Amino acid sequence: MSIWRKVGSDFRRLTRPFPQLANMNVIWRCGNGETLCEMVLMIIFGEGKMGIMNDHYRKLERMYLSAPINSQLYKGIDITISKEAAEIALKIEPVYFHAANAIHGSVYFKLLDDAAFFAVNSIVEDVFVYTVSFNTHLLRPISKGIIKAIGQLKFKSQNLFISESTLYDDQGKVAGFGTGNFMKSKIGLTSDIGYK
Structure with a gap:
């Protein structure tokens, strides 16, 4: 054989x-x-380093989903984290609309920032990272379907991380993108903040 x-x-x-x-x-x-x-x-x-990292990713996902903003305001949001990457999906609801019946720019920002943030935190296993700055570009309005933000780590050093993210509509068209700078905080990744 x-x-x-x-x-x-x-x-x-x-x-x-x-x-x-x-x-x-x-x-x-x-x-x-x-x-x-x-x-x-x-x-x-869950054996070996790969299993440990998968456990870290799942804990980050649970932490994200248990945050009050996601469990109360963005119900139905979903996240998948892997090494140096994160994907967030959200079904569009009228509650996210501005007066012209499309999602408000704050929703673009949230998904783009969150995807970029978790792409960074995927490789930081001990502390919560935080956004230092984030530049957002809104390219087209979205009023229906499921939107998806995909974040990717682009640069890492001891103190600074740079991550990019792209927002797609349900047709796969780019609706926005962003780039952010992130740093490590002094807040430990513990069950107190939902990391469990």
């Missing part, structure tokens, strides 16, 4: 309890000799 077929059969056997993984095609081994299926299972079960 070829190594590739063996890896594929191992993957199918080990992921049988996880039907969402069953159709993945596996055609390589990792550098340390583990099959990709073993690496995926480590991620799922």
Whole structure:
């Protein structure tokens, strides 16, 4: 049996309890000799550095969703965090509209800033970061559908982080973008602020 077929059969056997993984095609081994299926299972079960980082991302997501502004004003907002990136989605509701029946610029700012912020905090594991400055560009009005902000870390040093984010309408068109500067605060990432 070829190594590739063996890896594929191992993957199918080990992921049988996880039907969402069953159709993945596996055609390589990792550098340390583990099959990709073993690496995926480590991620799922939280082993090693990857599992620790995934735990950090999930705690940041729960912290974000439990914040009063999100749990009370932006109900239905969703966030996904990964290394140096964050994605935030929000269903448009009339409560976010200005007088001309499109979402207010403050909603653009919030989603762009939040996505850029969490792209930074994804790599800062001990403290809450804060926005020093954020420049926002509003390109087109949005009045329906689901909007999505995607943030990406662009620069990091010991004290300063620069992150960019782009806001998309439900047709995938760019509706706005922003760039922000962020720094570490002295506020620890603890359960007191929802990091749990």
